[in-house]
Amino acid sequence: MIRTAKYLKKFSALTAIIALCSPMVCAQDGRIRLESLAHLEAKASETVDVNVESPLLQIIPKLVFGGQSVEEKTMRELVTGLKGVFVRHYEFEKSGEFTETDLDTVRAQVRSWSKIAGIRSKRGSETVEVYALMDGSKITGLLILAAEPRQLTLVNIVGPVDLEKLIEMARHFGWLELELDKTKKE
Amino acid sequence: MSERKTVPRILILATVIILAQPPAFADDFDMIVKNIESHYRAKKRRIPFLGLAGFFVKIIRPAGVKSFKLAVFDEQDFRPGQRDFEFERAVKNSINSKKWKPMTRAISRSTGNRAYVYTHQSGKDMEMLTVTFSNRQAIVVQAKINPDSMARFMEKPEILGFSLAGSLKGSPSIFDPNQSLFNAGSSVSGSTGDSLATLRDENSPRIDTDSKSKPVLKVRSTEDDSDLNPVHGEERSTAKPNEEAIRLEARLVNLNVKAIDSSGDALKNLSKSDFRVFEEGVEQDIFYFEPVSAPINLVLLLDLSGSTRDKRGVMIEAAKKFIDSLSPQDKIAVAGFTRSYVVAVDFTSDKKLLKKAVDKMKKIQGGTAYYDAMWATLDLLERVKDSRQAIVVLTDGVDNSILESSYEPSDRSFDELLARVMESDATIYPIYLNPEETRLKQALADPELSDARRERVKRKLEPNLIAHRQVEQLAEETAGTVFMAEDESDLDGVYQKVAAELRLIYTLAYAPKNVDRDGKYRKLSVEVKRDRARVKARRGYYAK
Numbered sequence: 001m002i003r004t005a006k007y008l009k010k011f012s013a014l015t016a017i018i019a020l021c022s023p024m025v026c027a028q029d030g031r032i033r034l035e036s037l038a039h040l041e042a043k044a045s046e047t048v049d050v051n052v053e054s055p056l057l058q059i060i061p062k063l064v065f066g067g068q069s070v071e072e073k074t075m076r077e078l079v080t081g082l083k084g085v086f087v088r089h090y091e092f093e094k095s096g097e098f099t100e101t102d103l104d105t106v107r108a109q110v111r112s113w114s115k116i117a118g119i120r121s122k123r124g125s126e127t128v129e130v131y132a133l134m135d136g137s138k139i140t141g142l143l144i145l146a147a148e149p150r151q152l153t154l155v156n157i158v159g160p161v162d163l164e165k166l167i168e169m170a171r172h173f174g175w176l177e178l179e180l181d182k183t184k185k186e
Numbered sequence: 187m188s189e190r191k192t193v194p195r196i197l198i199l200a201t202v203i204i205l206a207q208p209p210a211f212a213d214d215f216d217m218i219v220k221n222i223e224s225h226y227r228a229k230k231r232r233i234p235f236l237g238l239a240g241f242f243v244k245i246i247r248p249a250g251v252k253s254f255k256l257a258v259f260d261e262q263d264f265r266p267g268q269r270d271f272e273f274e275r276a277v278k279n280s281i282n283s284k285k286w287k288p289m290t291r292a293i294s295r296s297t298g299n300r301a302y303v304y305t306h307q308s309g310k311d312m313e314m315l316t317v318t319f320s321n322r323q324a325i326v327v328q329a330k331i332n333p334d335s336m337a338r339f340m341e342k343p344e345i346l347g348f349s350l351a352g353s354l355k356g357s358p359s360i361f362d363p364n365q366s367l368f369n370a371g372s373s374v375s376g377s378t379g380d381s382l383a384t385l386r387d388e389n390s391p392r393i394d395t396d397s398k399s400k401p402v403l404k405v406r407s408t409e410d411d412s413d414l415n416p417v418h419g420e421e422r423s424t425a426k427p428n429e430e431a432i433r434l435e436a437r438l439v440n441l442n443v444k445a446i447d448s449s450g451d452a453l454k455n456l457s458k459s460d461f462r463v464f465e466e467g468v469e470q471d472i473f474y475f476e477p478v479s480a481p482i483n484l485v486l487l488l489d490l491s492g493s494t495r496d497k498r499g500v501m502i503e504a505a506k507k508f509i510d511s512l513s514p515q516d517k518i519a520v521a522g523f524t525r526s527y528v529v530a531v532d533f534t535s536d537k538k539l540l541k542k543a544v545d546k547m548k549k550i551q552g553g554t555a556y557y558d559a560m561w562a563t564l565d566l567l568e569r570v571k572d573s574r575q576a577i578v579v580l581t582d583g584v585d586n587s588i589l590e591s592s593y594e595p596s597d598r599s600f601d602e603l604l605a606r607v608m609e610s611d612a613t614i615y616p617i618y619l620n621p622e623e624t625r626l627k628q629a630l631a632d633p634e635l636s637d638a639r640r641e642r643v644k645r646k647l648e649p650n651l652i653a654h655r656q657v658e659q660l661a662e663e664t665a666g667t668v669f670m671a672e673d674e675s676d677l678d679g680v681y682q683k684v685a686a687e688l689r690l691i692y693t694l695a696y697a698p699k700n701v702d703r704d705g706k707y708r709k710l711s712v713e714v715k716r717d718r719a720r721v722k723a724r725r726g727y728y729a730k
Contacts, residue, residue: 041293044295045294045295045296046292046293046294047291047292048290048292048293049288049290049292050289050290051287051289052289053287055307056287056312059312
């Protein structure tokens with residue numbers, strides 16, 4: 001009985017450690033826990049969750065580009081090795097529905113990551129932050145956080161990311177069309 | 187305490203827990219269907235020969251679909267609310283999470299549309315389990331698809347009776363690069379050539395007024411199982427072999443319909459079964475129905491030509507009140523035109539944004555390319571998948587083409603515009619504001635007017651009368667109504683009448699029994715099964 005109690009104690013302690021460290025563990029794996037934002041759904045007028053994990057990810061290039069195009073090849077190379085792409089997107093009828101605290105729960109998970117870009121509009125109402133999890137010179141996880149007063153988008157890419165190819169794809173889709181005249185780099 | 191006693195206790199407890207589980211479902215598809223039935227108190231529509239269709243799909247594998255299951259719940263209340271959370275929770279708790287991975291979940295409270303997509307890799311095949319809700323309909327589809335063919339499916343999702351690319355009307359698609367969630371905005375280039383350019387909504391598409399687009403009958407696929415109904419089997423026979431051995435697609439004709447009783451009062455509580463639609467005298471099966479309360483997609487098009495500049499202040503205020511009086515779920519775009527055309531705000535329910543755009547129109551002026559502006563507005567509506575479409579256009583209708591040849595005319599002729607309008611789903615509500623016509627008519631009524639002067643007045647009146655007739659024609663052909671505003675002070679009241687009129691429109695759709703695309707004009711008539719009821723609907727369409 002005493003032995004069982006000891007095991008139980010050890011098990012509880014282990015569980016507690018895992019629970020406490022889970023955000024860190026996830027973040028070190030490149031995967032960000034976004035559950036803390038779930039409460040925003042009740043306030044949002046539009047909500048989109050996308051979770052594309054390997055192996056579905058591997059057929060995405062074919063789905064998006066169809067045949068053997070150059071873009072399909074580039075995208076195939078981009079997603080090779082990726083473990084998943086996760087998106088949360090919320091749109092609100094009015095501003096102030098999400099707070100800095102909400103964003104901080106996400107930022108806390110990437111504290112040890114490198115912030116590779118931070119763009120803030122002059123009035124500070126629009127921000128884009130890009131964080132990368134580095135393994136030597138390689139990126140093994142990416143978080144893009146884009147916030148506007150009435151819109152919040154988070155994109156989490158898990159796995160080795162070829163930034164050059166990502167930019168190429170981003171350019172293809174027009175993801176880089178930021179209004180740079182209105183923004184300044186931090 | 188001995189471990190001998192503990193083990194049986196744990197086993198008993200485990201057995202009790204297992205027995206206490208909710209009843210098992212045949213599979214996850216069945217579980218979702220049952221949950222829709224219980225949470226929304228909905229009844230599944232019986233789809234004739236669905237089992238047979240499934241059998242053929244297994245054998246023929248159209249578009250790489252190896253098997254499918256389909257459940258349709260229509261004309262029931264699926265408006266978003268607390269039930270969604272309960273439904274989601276129930277599904278989340280019951281679904282085989284080892285098998286199904288949630289891929290997409292998209293919820294739009296403004297339109298009421300919701301979509302849930304689960305995927306599962308089954309060897310080389312991909313299984314998809316999709317649940318889509320609109321305010322009045324729910325569809326559950328489970329399909330096993332070959333990934334190579336899935337690419338084709340993504341390009342043409344209607345083959346499975348639902349649309350990922352457009353399931354959330356107006357929402358971006360995760361697979362459509364042009365409407366990607368990540369797309370920073372449609373590229374807008376060029377200038378309209380006058381101060382109108384300053385109004386352009388940077389996120390709105392550039393409408394090419396020289397567009398050569400030829401509208402075709404819209405493919406409405408999300409709502410029905412007509413594609414599986416053998417009544418229309420002859421449509422499938424036209425499909426290409428292999429790719430579409432069974433054509434799971436139906437071309438639907440959309441109709442916006444207004445029904446009134448003998449005293450002229452609108453009939454607002456009709457259901458699908460109250461309507462009968464005839465094409466060339468042959469009764470058609472109505473597959474799709476939306477009640478008068480359903481949201482509408484509306485373009486408010488304002489004539490900003492020089493002739494309206496003096497009245498602009500009142501015009502703007504009246505237009506803003508009109509926007510306020512529309513339903514919160516309606517999607518509205520605001521466009522203006524002179525010789526050029528600009529979309530000031532693309533489709534949105536954000537009334538503040540819309541009114542701000544209208545406000546900016548105060549000082550604009552230029553020529554009048556009315557036909558081209560209407561053409562561009564039809565282009566704008568082409569992007570809207572929902573067939574509940576309307577154009578409210580405030581104009582004097584006098585296109586430069588009608589005036590002296592020295593004025594730069596529209597690129598499109600009125601006849602071209604009329605032909606296109608007849609093929610469009612949009613209902614047109616012109617607000618005809620032409621004080622000059624009234625003034626000239628009054629002048630002609632003066633018995634003391636000299637002959638020479640009378641001739642001059644007549645010449646001046648002529649283009650106004652042509653414009654008036656044309657405005658009426660556009661409304662008539664689309665089952666719309668012309669609203670007359672004697673002068674700008676009438677606008678407030680007129681706009682309120684338009685807003686009320688928009689709430690009287692039912693939307694019906696049917697798959698023509700005559701499947702020939704012979705380009706010929708087909709006469710349409712709609713009846714309501716009520717004594718002495720009268721119906722206003724478009725008169726026909728070209729079967730292209």
